[in-house]
Amino acid sequence: MSRFNSKAARAQPTSRVTSTGRVLRTYEGGRGRERDARSELFLLAVANFVSQQTFYESGADRDDRFAKLVRRLAVEDPAWTAGLLGWLRGEGNLRTASLVGAAEYVKARLDAGATDGPANRQVVASVLRRPDEPGELLAYWTATYGRSVPKPVKRGIADAVRRLYHGKSLLKYDTASKGYRFGDIxxxxxxAPDPDKPWQGELFQYALDRRHHPDTAVPPASNRVLTAHRELMALPVDERRAVVTASGGAERLAAAGMTWEALAGWLQGPMDKAAWEAVIPSMGTMALVRNLRNFDQAGVSDEVAARVAAKISDPAEVARSRQFPFRYLAAYQHAPSLRWSYPLEQALGHSLANVPALPGRTLVLVDRSGSMFYSRLSDRSELNRADAAAIFGTALALRAADADLVEFGTGSNKIKYRRGQSVLKILGRFGDLGGTDTTEAVRRHYKKHDRVLIVTDEQYAFSHHGDPTEQVPANVPVYTWNLAGHRAGHGPSGKANRHTFGGLSDAAFRMVPLLEAARDADWPWAA
Incomplete structure (x- = not known):
């Protein structure tokens, strides 16, 4: 009799986020499962806004836990850790965690005398993607470990400097508010200047002169952006607003690398309608999104507003901005004019392009308990985890072939929606449901679905029925997205169709179809 090699035999999918088998208590006292070190670091990294207070842990506690895990795995598993850090800054688009992680990676390996795995210099360079980040990494290193900076850190930063420094970056990021100016770095x-960039030697010298001799520093004549900027700065204050209102003023501001932040200071007066309309053509997509309220308050014309709307909703621009969908939700919630509603809805849809279109029947459970409302995504964001969870859960339901969308807390309710409806409009149907009873929500709403997806902070209340994942048959996949990064999860992960992912990145969402194709889902940077 054949026991294993039958027509029904299928490979058992696994996820890289795994539990050790040890049972812990969650912050709220529920039973939780301890994760292994790599899973713990992955979940913490993608969900952690460095230095930010959370509902369950202080920013310092989370940062310390993150740093310790990086230092441990930098020695035990350097290739994996280097891959994580590069992915965090690249596809993950999480700059602060990757910069801190790279510094801790180098420190741990130097202390241990480790020479295997990716080079320290390479790891440092891999996380520096924006011109202000060499200074950010240096500031973190010196604040944490003192002014003695090791050679691998210096060399990695030097590699990034050659790649990132140019005239516009100097104007935008080399400001007096920075502790480390370009010249200091x-x-x-x-x-040394890049041999393929013959202009970079003069640029470097100008950066040094700006830092040490600002009154006499003269930009290189070969750099049109810097010379155009110097000409504007030399204009008397009472003549500057005429540049803004003149024909060709927008082009002149753009040629001089004038950002909207710099323009406000240069004018030494209010950013009125003319000022905004002159600088809008050269503003980036996310700068436009952040300033929609300012455009309305200044009375920007409908013609200019139409160009703004076209740009912020353009699929290519949304893809280039690499922003998480909650940025568009925050803009929608705070923009005063209805003329931005539809463009932001379009942008949100484009930003969710990687959410899988799941076949079969799907149960989507969105946590709307009190802890989700108390916890903002960061100290710099007004958007809470409850709304972030709702927007992702709604997108998953709309993309699925057949889905039940449920909000849960102390109790639970089905959210009514129609295919093709606005994601943002559906959000208005979610409420605040008090405590957390994930187990009861699963028990009430699971009706032979093909999969269960839970977006939560994993702080479920104790139930005599067991953890939430035990309510679903073992052959049905349960996927949990943890928004908080707390140590103990509400169920096991990594085998038997139970999978936990950190944060709400597109990389995590893409694991679902991989798992359901009966393939092992590797870490995102190795897939």
Missing amino acids: LNLVHA
Whole structure:
């Protein structure tokens, strides 16, 4: 008799986020499952806004837990850790965690005398993707470990400087508010100009002169952006607003690399209608999104507003901005004019392009308990985890072939929606449901679905029925997205169709079809 090799035999999917088998208590006292070190670091990294207070842990406690895990795995598993850090800054688009992680990676390996795995210099360079980030990493290193900066850190930063420094970046990021100016960084790391960029030597010298001799520093004549900017700065204050209102003023501001932030200071007066309309053509997509309220308050014309709307809703621009969907939700909630509603809805739809269109029947459970409302995504964001969870859960339901969308807390309710409805409009049907009883929500709403997806902070209340995942047959996949990054989860992960992912990144969502194709889902940077 054949026991295993039958027509029904299928490979058992696994996820890389795994539990150790040890039972812990969650912050709220519920039973939780401890995760292994790599899973713990992955979940913490993608959900953690460094230095930010959370409902369950102080920013310092989370940062310390993150740093310790990086230091441990940098020595035990350097290739995996280097891959995580590069992915965090690249596809994950999480800059602060990746910068801190790279510094801790190098420190741990230097202390341990480790020489295997990816080079320290390479790891540092891999997380520096924006011109202000060399200074950010240096500031973190010196604040944490003192002014003695090791050679691998200097060399990695020098590699990034050659790649990132140009005229516009100097104007935008080399400001007096920074502890490390471009000139300070060049002095410290001794970056030589890139041989393929013959203009970079003069740029580096100008950056040094700006830092040490600002009154006499003269930009290189070969750099049109810097010379155009110097000409604007030399204009008397009472003549500057005429530049804004003149024909060709927008082009002149753009040629001089004038950002909207710099324009406000240059004018030494209010950002009125003319000022905004002159600088809008050169503003980036997310700068436009952040300033919609300002455009309305200044009375920007409908013609200009139409160009703004077209840009912020353009699929290519949304893809280039690499922003999480909650940015568009926050803009929608705070923009005063209805003329931005539909463009933001379109942008939100484009930003969710990687959410899988799941076949069969899907149960989507969105946590709307009190802890989700108490916890903002960061100290710099007004958007809470409850709304972030709702927007992702709604998108999953709308993309699925057949889905039940449920909000839960102390109790639970089905959210009514129609295919093709606005994601943002559906959000208005979600409420605040008090405590957390994930187990009861699963028990009440699971009706032979093909999969269960839970978006939560995993702080379920104790139930005599067991953890939430035990309410679903073992052959049915349960996927949990943890928004909080707390140590103990509400169920096991990594085998037997139970999978936990951190945060709400597209990379995590893409694991679902991989798992259901009976393939092992690797870490996102190895897939």
